[in-house]
Amino acid sequence: MSTATAILTTKPTQLSIATNPTHDLLIQSSPDIPTPGPNECLIHVRATGICGSDVHFWKEGAIGDSVIEGECGLGHESAGVVVGLGEGAKGVEIGDRVALECGIPCSQPSCEPCRTGRYNACPRIVFFSSPPTNGTLRRYHVHPSAWLHKLPPSMSFEEGALLEPLSVALAGIERSNLRLGDPLVICGAGPIGMVSLLAAHAAGAAPVVITDVDENRLSMARRLVPRVRTVLVERGVESKIVAERIKEALGQEAKLVIECTGVESSIHAGIYASKFGGTVFIIGVGKSFQEIPFMYASFREIDIRFQFRYRETYPKAIMLVSEGLIDLKPLVTHRYSLEQAQEAFDAASTPAAKAVKVQLLDD
Incomplete structure (x- = not known):
């Protein structure tokens, strides 16, 4: 049969x-x-x-x-x-x-x-x-x-299904030009934020901060990557205040922010946490029309970029998982x-x- x-x-x-x-x-x-x-x-x-x-x-x-x-x-x-x-x-x-x-x-x-x-x-x-x-x-x-x-024999169907969100993260990491030792902020500890954290850790970003409104997710982020620094975002707190907490946790301003929520206030916090000439790379899906702190970003030459899905990422994702670089x-x-x-x-x-x-x- x-x-x-x-x-x-x-x-x-x-x-x-x-x-x-x-x-x-x-x-x-x-x-x-x-x-x-x-x-x-x-x-x-x-x-x-x-x-x-x-x-x-x-x-x-x-x-x-x-x-x-x-x-x-x-x-x-x-x-x-x-x-x-x-x-x-x-x-x-x-x-x-x-x-x-x-x-x-x-x-x-x-x-x-x-x-x-x-x-x-x-x-x-x-x-x-x-x-x-x-x-x-x-x-x-x-x-x-x-x-x-x-899929290689060592990889489960569950891991195989997770290659899709990992592909989103890998595409963002690659297009953001993340390099060894780059100080990084990840806004949002949902699935895309988590896989972005795993990919950034494998790529050598340091130090790394991840934010979220849910302490449970931040706890998981610390279990996944013990060296990550976390910032719990309280709802309704002004974005500039959140940005100050991010910079304090990072120990400096961010060279790169990977924004994984698409939430307007989170994007604002990422912009305010960026250094002069930094980049805010938006992966998250949010409202069709949003406001940004335009002149703040302009005066500090902050690049705001976006990601649409991925290309040629699956073979790399399979390799990274099967080699044990990403769990x-x-x-x-x-x-x-x-x-x-x-x-x-x-x-x-x-x-x-x-x-x-x-x-x-x-x-």
């Missing part, structure tokens, strides 16, 4: 998680298993993390110009096993354990971003879970074979089955749950 037949016989139904314009969380079951087309593979998705964007689409129905206008499947942080091959699928075989890179560019020679290697800027890119394209938070998912990354395992604090999706999303969206990364698993 083949691997594909064995798995499909055990779980012969499709199960998927979606939302809609009325903000329902839909747990949908179907007897129809998708069929891979040319150059595609059928994946039994074994682990999927809940991203802040998934919660945002569910709760708010939109992120910027990306709007939920009908039912749309969620999830894009996934790993699983290949259980079917379409005609022409290359690079993987049935039974391979893989991570899914979910931004699929057009890859046409006429596309300047694809041709020059900046495929995250492809105007025709298809990103799973970005409306109207369904996501990977489902039992069975069809994926292009070219955008699957084999992702402690980040998963809550685990649920697909059938428990409502509980999983409640935990991911409720601060009292004290979740860092919530994953849905399907054995």
